[in-house]
Amino acid sequence: MTTVKRDTYTPETLLSVAVQVFNERGYDGTSMEHLSKAAGISKSSIYHHVSGKEELLRRAVSRALDGLFAILDEEHARVGRSVDRLEHVVRRMVEVLIGDLPYVTLLLRVRGNTETERWALERRRDFDHRVAELLKAAAADGDVRGDVEVRLATRLVFGMINSIVEWYRPDARGASDREVADAVVRLVFAGLRRD
Amino acid sequence: MTTVKRDTYTPETLLSVAVQVFNERGYDGTSMEHLSKAAGISKSSIYHHVSGKEELLRRAVSRALDGLFAILDEEHARVGRSVDRLEHVVRRMVEVLIGDLPYVTLLLRVRGNTETERWALERRRDFDHRVAELLKAAAADGDVRGDVEVRLATRLVFGMINSIVEWYRPDARGASDREVADAVVRLVFAGLRRD
DNA sequence: AGAGTAACCGAACGATCGGTCGGGACAAGG
């Protein structure tokens, strides 16, 4: 057999364990001892696969950021009316966020204590800015309401989407990613009050 | 003079310094050494005013929770049509969140590692539940759209409001608390798209 | 002046932190 399946750890499989613990206890609140207990191997064995705690964080937030930025390259995000491109990006953000839930969760909680965290915050700002420009273009087209500032609206919409990581759990019999995306798009564009 | 003004620390003034550092570095990422540097007194002197790091956290989240629960006792939150009571609560949540910004920020970031944090999470859930029932009542009145689940809508609206702590800064020449509250109420109830 | 106390400090505590080190078990390839 080639590399079909492993019963030992790879950097990737170890990462999935680590990210889960990071999200439960917080990155700073997680010790290498916690990770070794959760992974079922000794603390020193972790260093056989990764260079240290911070590499695990870097790998995790990179994966989340790559997923988000990939949205902007999709066709529906590049061509068409700005308000429709915005709607597509909003919907896909929800889907990516749910698809890579633990990784995006970790990304959204970094505070900037280390160089890795500050780099993640900067890339997040880049992404936010790209979406903000989309909303700005939609406003220029007259397709979104003019009595709420573009910058403010962007932040509030991002807040609504990003908050999904605080409660969405894939195992529950709750809403699917499609249903959540529908609800977000509906609330963002049409509001809560009955039409 | 009685207790007009102090140049030494009280538990309250020390708390305001600690909360600021907690929010910059995260609670787990903040050491007592960090606090002593920020407060300008020695590490051991902190223990003259408070029993330890966790008491500072408990005082902070208590203050935030008291502010939020007080909203539910206000007249406009108790009497009137459910959808109007909901609108009042949403608006006041924004105002309280901005008024006690650092304390609410800390509250919204606790992960549940200690007993104090778990207690804070439980009280938060209580509050969320109270507001969810208000939305449920408004839905029963037929005053909010029926094609988005009540539980889901509650979480998304809370997400939008709570996300304010991630970007609002009082010193900037940005929006006032009233303006932000107006924008939130407008987005939540009427949506982004032009009427 | 003397007693009491609030506010503070430097030094040190045991525990835990992230990370290192030398080596053992085991499978593959010669």
Place this chain on the structure above:
DNA sequence: CCTTGTCCCGACCGATCGTTCGGTTACTCT
């Protein structure tokens, strides 16, 4: 057989963690 490399371990490192302790300063009250 022996070597090589992967995967893992217990023991340990210096540093830092939250906290404690003994003691000093300075102000208040009588």
